[in-house]
Amino acid sequence: MSTVELIATILGGLTVGSALMVVLSTHPVRSVLFLILTFFMISANYIMLNAQFIAIVNIIVYAGAIMVLFLFVLMLLNLSKDTEPKTSVLMKISAAIAGGVLATVLVAALKDAAFETIENADNTIGLVEQLGMLLFDKYVLPFEVSSILFISAMVGAVLLSKKEKQIID
Amino acid sequence: MSIQQLLPLLLLFPLIGAFINGTAGKKLPKIVAGSLATLMTFVSFLIALTIFLNLDQPVRSLLFTMIDIDSLHLDAALYADNLSMWMTLIITGVGSLIHLFSMGYMSHDKGYYKFFTYLNLFIFSMLILVLGSNYFMLFFGWEGVGICSYLLIGFHYDDEQKGLLNGLAARKAFIMNRIGDLGLLIGLFLMLLSFGTLEYEQVSRMVLVDKILPNGNMLFAITICLFIGATGKSAQIPLFTWLPDAMAGPTPVSALIHAATMVTAGIFLVVRSNYLFHYAPFTREIILYIGLATSIVAAFIALRQNDIKKVLAYSTVSQLGLIFVALGLEAYTTAIFHVTTHAFFKALLFLGSGSVIHAMSGEQDIRKMGGLKDKIRITHITFLIGTLAISGFPLFSGFYSKDEILGYAFGHSLTIYILLVISVTMTAIYMFRLYFVVFHGTFRDSKDVEHHVHESPLSMTLPLMVLAVLSVIGGVLNLPGIFLHGSGTHFLNNLLNKNVAGLDQIHNVHPDHTTTLILMGVAVAICLTTLFISSIVYKKKGSVPSEDAQLSAWETFSNKKMYWDELYDILFVKPIEWFSKVFYTIVDSFILSGIIEGVVRTVAFSGDIVRKWQTGKVNSYILWMVFGIIGFITYYLIKL
Amino acid sequence: MDTALLVEKSILILILFALSLGIAAYQTYFERKVAAWMQDRIGPNNAGPFGLLQPLADGGKLFFKEDFVPANADKFLFMIAPGIAMTVSLLTSVVIPWGPDIVAFGRTISLQVTDINIGILFIMGITSIGVYGIMIGGWASNNKYSLYSAIRASSQMISYELAMGLSVITVVLMGGSLSLREIVEAQHGFNWNIWYQPVGFIVFFVCSVAECNRAPFDMAECESELITGYHTEYGAMKMGFFLFAEYVNLFIASTVISCLYLGGYNFPGMDYFEGNLLSVISILVLFTKIVLVIFTFMWIRWTLPRFRYDQLMGLGWKKLIPIALINMVITAVVIAFTRGWFN
Amino acid sequence: MEGTLLNSGVSLQFYIILATIIFCIGVLGVMIRRNAIIILMCVELMLNAVNLLMVAFSNYHGKGDGQIFVFFIMVVAAAEATVGLSILVLLYRNRKTVDIGLFNKLKD
Structure with missing residues (x-):
């Protein structure tokens, strides 16, 4: 096992561990914090995969914005361990079995998938220049459409959280 | 300008008139709306005259292709020969005179602009009917005049006393014409089936020059179907009762549509297809006797009618019967x-009666x-x-x-x-x-x-x-x-x-x-x-x-009009009502409702059972989903 | 792996670590002096000459105070919150180019820990994480004022990060790169970005003030309303960490402003010098700029009163973001023209 | 070794399995948690598992398209999180809970 493989394995283990803690923490705020940790781990994995730009964007977008939002909402609603709804034991057991079986089956299905080695690989694909060219050339329409999605999401969020008009009674 | 160019123009003017009056007519002064409509028709008449005087050989003018698929090619084209131009002259000539008359006759009506819109639209449809280069265009115009006729018969649908009757008369005309139209449509389909085309030129060439004829039965079916269409539009027995009722419309309408132009559409159709009828002697025989019977029956009814327009209406039916003879x-x-x-x-008589009615302040008796x-x-x-x-x-x-x-x-x-x-x-x-x-x-x-x-x-x-x-x-x-x-x-x-x-x-x-x-x-x-x-x-x-x-x-x-309406009532309306009642009580409320309610009950019952699974909780849904996914993947894994 | 490089980088990191802490410590002294000067007082003057040992005394006091955790606080989070704040604020300095390369021991030594090609994004990312220290600290204290403070801080950070990012884009356009070194080198001599981007500079500066939680944007602290907000329940060295983090942030913010807009280590007439001399002068120039910017921060703090919360959000969303957006579009169009992209 | 990733000896298989496990953890989270916010977070976790896989394949193929897709997934995730959270805040205002087991008005 080479050093890189060792690092990758340890990183993978940490990623899985922190992801598992997201689910298992009984405290919602701790769940959020573990999720942030998971995102950092995933960013590290991105760097391992030569995707520096995506890695930093992952941190800015997920850890820096989305998770702040989650934490913000949790704090705003003042949710803590006491208010955390309990799940029935039966449900927990069946869920654990289902999740475990799903993971096993998926891994079993993907384990033997064969991939041929691709020779003409380019290790500069993760750079901003390359991604920028791709984004504004081949994917310019989805890019523009995603901006519309953002606008509508923003308008939707503002509309929903306006206090004056109660939508649901 | 060549005749090919003039032909579309001929159609265009009434359409323009209808468009202007239909969109902006409400705001125009009455004199402008009326003059516009009259002028448009008259310009059409002048163009028709020009074409008529210069026409030597039949001229075909293609507007656009409507349908072009492998087995069917339909053009929107115009076709001018002496027959269609002669009809066009009558339509636009008499039409413009009647437009002129209407300007005086309708001057106190609040639907003035609407009336002229309909009239122009009618002229347009009628021109398509006679000038179309194939049976489909004829059918198009045929339906167009049907609609205009419907609109104009029921023109005073909002009349306080007779509004309802006017509406009923319009509907009667419309429905009776539908029967004939169905015949015509079937005739057209049969014609398409046996000739593969609806173009006058091609059909006539096939029949007259190439002598390619469908067999006798088919030809009989085609001609009789065309004739059924003609009986509807030209008010022959048994589909004539709508025409006297159509007198509910304003008098110029009776003059234009129900005396001079639209009712001659059936005659035009027969004359246009004369080569088909030539080889269908049995159909001709039927036409002869139907025409004769219509002529006598209508004349007889006209003897003791006391409504000035009804007399003229039955007279029209009688004369049409004569023409069919x-x-x-x-x-x-x-x-x-x-x-x-x-x-x-007949236009003269109708307009004269209109003038009389006008003088009598609306009295028709x-x-x-x-x-x-x-x-x-x-x-x-x-x-x-x-x-x-x-x-x-x-x-x-x-x-x-x-x-x-x-x-x-x-x-x-x-x-x-x-x-x-x-x-x-x-x-x-x-x-x-x-x-x-x-x-x-x-x-x-x-x-x-x-x-x-x-x-x-x-x-x-x-x-x-x-x-x-x-x-x-x-x-x-x-x-x-x-x-x-x-x-x-x-x-x-x-x-x-x-x-x-x-x-x-x-x-x-x-x-x-x-x-x-x-x-x-x-x-x-x-x-x-x-x-x-x-x-x-x-x-x-x-x-x-x-x-x-x-x-x-x-x-x-x-x-009492020889009790035709009552006869129809007994022959058709009553049985249909009886059938409807039977179907309503037995089929609808018993069998159909029973089936539907049974289905509903079954669904509701089984839904009640299945509903227990719908916990409304995302967790359990995704749990089931996961089991499903596991099942799928396992299935494929085993299959592999 | 090159061992010398490792040693060299480790030394640089240690120097930066010490420097950040030292500067942060002496910023407290500086701030007091500035405040005193502006309020016509004397300020700290007992500990050492001119009170220069005051930060050490403060540090000692914080260090030896009783370290306690409130009864209903989330202990673990309460403990790690200052650590997060501190770590995050120290992280940023690794991408800052402190000066031109130095040649020593037969090696060319870069005065930058790492020149990653997305350095400016790295700074943005780290800044966006900086809020977690405050949020977790405020929440874990189980004190409603602290919670308010945490919520305020998070919304303030998110709001001002947007305008900040938008104004940074103009700098990126000017420099044509996301790498901090390239951005700085593009401002060679007196060719500073501030001359081309005055509006962007102002927006960035205002946002930096807000990101550092300094008056007039110190919503998260505001003694009079929230009793110093997120660190109400903190004491001893945990409190010290928060304070340190704040001052380190101030230092880094000043550095970034200097690098992005004030030409970094560039100075007019730098072409007359070369070699290590140039490097040394450059470093001194950079630090002069940093000190001046820090002074401006303090000047503003002791001059302006605090914003009201809705005014703060209004300023961020309704003024700075539109201004930054317009500025960005104009810059992009002008650059496209001057570089002939439309031809 | 077949399917080896660029610049590292790590095989593609490793990342596939890693992503699968993270994804399954996300699914598990949706199943056993009843706090709606946590469920949203678990959805984010699943999305991130997909992102990881995308980046791995992008690296393996030596093409940037996969990373662009990660970009778009982030866009969608951000939009989804904002709208989802605002809906949850609204729901909390009305029901004083974020327990999805209690959001069952449609059921009755």
């Missing part, structure tokens, strides 16, 4: 000749009129001319056209001739009765109404005068051989035979001169005798049509 005898040019003269004098001859002089004289023309008074237009039909009928069979003479005699009787009762004797309505009686404005009397002149001299269009030995005779005959497909192949034997003279003598004698008797009965004695209660048996039979 001509068609049945393959005397196509004669038919067109009578269509032409009929358009003149002839029993309340009388002695109008001095009060509305121009109307009186023109109406008299119309009456003489339709009754076959010597040297008036109707005399010649009717005489030709009688001549051919005589050549065919004596029985038919005699029956036709009866019909013609009845025509003379009811027309003179109408004339004398309305214009002679004493005024029979209240003083108040009498005080208001006045001659119509120039816009109404001018068309009357023009049409009166045409009714007098219309006969020269097709003078029989015994007059003016030379080139002037049989003008229309020669014209139509020149370039209309099929017509030149038919050689009807004109009766010889002696026979013609004898027949004319008979006709003149009948007319004069009727005139004499009528004048004695209604003028000298001053008889007035008696009230309904005092009528004798046959009179009641005539007055």
Whole structure:
């Protein structure tokens, strides 16, 4: 096992561990914090995969914005361990079995998938220049459409959280 | 400009008029809206005249291709030959006169602009009907005039007293026409099936030149279907009852649509397809007898009608029957000749009646009129001319056209001739009765109404005068051989035979001169005798049509329209209602509802059971989903 | 792996670590002096000459105070919150180019820990994480004022990060790169970005003030309303960490402003020098700029009163973001023209 | 070794399995947690597992398209999180809970 493989394995283990803690923490705020940790781990994995730009964007977008939002909402609603709804034991057991079986089956299905080695690989694909060219050339329409999605999401969020008009009674 | 370019223009003007009046008409002053519509029709007439004078060979003008698939090619194209142009001249010529008349007649109506929109739209549809280059275009126009007719019959649908009846009359016309249209449509499909095309040119070439004919049964089916269409539009037995009811529309509408133009569509269709009918003698036979029966029945009914427009309506039906007799005898040019003269004098009579009604402040019952001859002089004289023309008074237009039909009928069979003479005699009787009762004797309505009686404005009397002149001299269009030995005779005959497909192949034997003279003598004698008797009965004695209660048996039979409507009621409406009731009680409320409610109950019941699974909790849903995914993947893993 | 490089980088990191802490410590002294000067007082003057040992005394005091955790606080989070704040604020300095390369011991030594090609994004990312220290600290204290403070801080940070990012884009456009070194080198001599981007500079500066939680944007602290907000319940060295983090942030913010807009280590007439001399002068120039910017921060703090919360959000969303957006569009169009992209 | 990733000896298989496990953890989270916010977070976790896989394949193929897709997934995730959270805040205002087991008005 080479050093890189060792690092990758340890990183993978940490990623899985922190992801598992997201689910298992009984405290919602701790769940959020573990999720942030998971995102950092995933960013590290991105760097391992030569995707520096995506890695930093992952941190800015997920850890820096989305998770702040989650934490913000949790704090705003003042949710803590006491208010955390309990799940029935039966449900927990069946869920654990289902999740475990799903993971096993998926891994079993993907384990033997064969991939041929691709020779003409380019290790500069993760750079901003390359991604920028791709984004504004081949994917310019989805890019523009995603901006519309953002606008509508923003308008939707503002509309929903306006206090004056109660939508649901 | 070539004729190809002029043809679309001809159609365009009425459409423009309809568009402008339909969109902006409400804001336009009445005089502008009316003048616009009239002008558009008149411009069309002028273009038609130009084309007509320059037309030598049939001209086809392609507008655009409607359908172009492997097995079917349909063009929106226009086709001009002497037949269609002759019809176009009648439509636009008489049409513009009637537009002019309407400007005066409708001047107090609030739906003025709407009326002219419909009229222009009607002219447009009618032009498509006659100018279309294939049966599909004809059908398009056919439906177009149907809609315009519907709209115009029910034009006063919001009338306080008769609005509902007007609406019902419009619907009756529409539905009855649908029956005929279905026949026509089936005919077109059959034609498409056997010829593979609907183009006049191609069909006629196949039949006349290449002699490719479908077998007899198919040809019979096609022609009879076309004829069923014609009976609907041209008000023949059994589909004629809508036309008298259609008199609910404004009088100019009756004149334009239900006397001069639209009702001749069926005749146009038959003349257009003459080569098909030529090879279907049995259909021709049917046409002959249907026409004969229609003519006699309608004339009989007209004898004891007391509504001025109803008399004219039945008269129209009767005359159309007469024309169909001509068609049945393959005397196509004669038919067109009578269509032409009929358009003149029937439009004249309808407009004259409109003028009378206008003078009588809307009264239509002839029993309340009388002695109008001095009060509305121009109307009186023109109406008299119309009456003489339709009754076959010597040297008036109707005399010649009717005489030709009688001549051919005589050549065919004596029985038919005699029956036709009866019909013609009845025509003379009811027309003179109408004339004398309305214009002679004493005024029979209240003083108040009498005080208001006045001659119509120039816009109404001018068309009357023009049409009166045409009714007098219309006969020269097709003078029989015994007059003016030379080139002037049989003008229309020669014209139509020149370039209309099929017509030149038919050689009807004109009766010889002696026979013609004898027949004319008979006709003149009948007319004069009727005139004499009528004048004695209604003028000298001053008889007035008696009230309904005092009528004798046959009179009641005539007055009640031979109970046609009641007959239809018993034959069709009642059984349908009965069936509906049976179906409603048994099939609908019992079987169908039972099935549907059973289904609903089953669904509700099983839903109640399955609902227990729908916990409304995302967790359990995704749990089931995961199990499903696991199942799928496992299945594929095992399969691999 | 090159051992010398490792040693060299480790030394640089240690120097930066010490420097950040030292500067942060002496910023407290500086701030007091500035405040005193502006309020016509003397300020700290007992500990050492001119009170120069005051930060050490403060540090000692914080260090030896009783370290306690409130009864209902989330202990673990309460403990790690200051650590997060501190770590995050120290992280940023690794991408800052402190000066031109130095040649020593036969090696060319870069005065930048790492020149990653997305350095400016790295700074943005780290700044966006900086809020977690405050949020977790405020929440874990189980004190409603602290919670308010945490919520305020998070919304303030998110709001001002947007305008900040938008104004940074103009700098990226000017420099044509996301790498901080390239951006700085593009401002060679007196060719500083501030001359081309005055509006962007102002927006960025205002946002930096807000991101550092300094007056007039110190919503998260505001003694009069929230009793110093998120660190109400903190004491001893945990409190010290928060304070240190704040001052380190101030230092880094000043550095970034200097690098992005004030030309970094560039100075007019730098072409007359070369070699290590140039490097030394450059470093001194950079630090001069940093000190000036820090002074401006303090000047503003002691001059302006605090914003009201809604005014703060209004300023961020309704003024700075539109201004930054317009500025960005104009810059992009002008650059496209001057570089002939439309031809 | 087949399917080896660029610049590292790590095989593609490793990342596939890693992503699968993270994804399954996300699914597990949705199943056993009843706090709606945590469920949203678990959805984010699943999305990130997909992102990881995308980046791995992008690296393996030497094409940037996969990373662009990660970009778009982030866009969608951000939009989804904002709208989802605002809906949850609204729901909390009305029901005073974020327990999805209690959001069952449609059921009755």
